[in-house]
Amino acid sequence: MLFHVRMNVNLPLSMPAEQAAQLKQTEKELAQRLQHEGKWRHLWRIAGQYANVSVFDVDSVDELHNLLTSLPLFPYMQIDVMPLCRHPSSVRDDDS
Numbered sequence: 001m002l003f004h005v006r007m008n009v010n011l012p013l014s015m016p017a018e019q020a021a022q023l024k025q026t027e028k029e030l031a032q033r034l035q036h037e038g039k040w041r042h043l044w045r046i047a048g049q050y051a052n053v054s055v056f057d058v059d060s061v062d063e064l065h066n067l068l069t070s071l072p073l074f075p076y077m078q079i080d081v082m083p084l085c086r087h088p089s090s091v092r093d094d095d096s
């Protein structure tokens with residue numbers, strides 16, 4: 001199942017720089033592992049914003065929920081999810 005996910009990151013200005021850097025590093029390591037595993041298919045920065053658009057490929061809504069809530073930055077993100085299905089005019093014969 002494919003999901004389009006938008007994440008807007010809002011770290012509090014009061015957060016110490018070292019804590020923010022540690023959170024970003026652990027987030028990066030998990031994000032890269034999930035990309036290597038094929039769960040996090042696309043990860044794009046939205047130009048000019050501390051936000052991304054992503055495509056996840058997971059087996060269930062529960063798996064997506066567990067994955068998103070396990071992200072180190074989860075407490076500091078607003079997350080919007082859109083389920084995706086095939087478009088009848090798509091020329092792709094797979095879901096890549």
Ligand SMILES: O=C(O)C[C@H]1C=CC(=O)O1
Nearest residue numbers: 009027028031051052073
């Ligand atoms: O920077 C972000 O967009 C938030 C988050 C998503 C992946 C990652 O490494 O950090």
